[in-house]
Amino acid sequence: MNANVGIVIVSHSPDVARGTADMVRQMVGDEVPLAWCGGNPDGGLGTSVPDIMDAIGRAWSEAGVAVLVDLGGAETNSEMAIEMLDDERRGRVVLCNAPIVEGAVMAATEASAGSTLDEVRRTAEELKPA
């Protein structure tokens, strides 16, 4: 199976999350496990802990999963989702402190080369506004 680090994109807006995932697929390719979530069941903006946990499961890789988020609740809900994972998986999921779109592309590029979870996170976080 895929040994590359997986990427999860969590946005309040399903359109932003889906669009970011499209950019990753088109710019980097499909050698990286990728999942996204965003929006609430009524079609509005929001993020939910179960949806994030589900996305982490879909993008799961034994090498770990890097999570990219947008604002506030996306971050706290992602932290909560990571907390609620099995012991075995919890230590292999990291939240990246990086802009969601740029960070996702950078992280996926790094992950596509078979880099470790820590290298993937560092590459995403290395990005600074010009």
Add this chain to the structure above:
Amino acid sequence: MNGQVNGSILMRHEVGLHARPSVKLTKLAKSFRSRIDLGLSPDGPWIDAKSIVKVMAAKAPRNTVLHFRAEGEDAGAAVEALVGLVERDFDDGD
């Protein structure tokens, strides 16, 4: 065999070394074991061609000559492949 291999190529790609070309270049560089540097002049400064963040930050415009410098067991193949990618316009026409 750990000699240094150099190569250079004029980049004609319309938008220069922007996001998609940078990703392709970095991904290709990462597929080799050698240390590979990218420079926008023959004397550097050199940046790590395997760092997507640094390659993108170089913002090399169209008609820049890209210089590659590789060191390691597959240095020759690496430089050849990278020069080829730029020569083919990053395979962007497909």
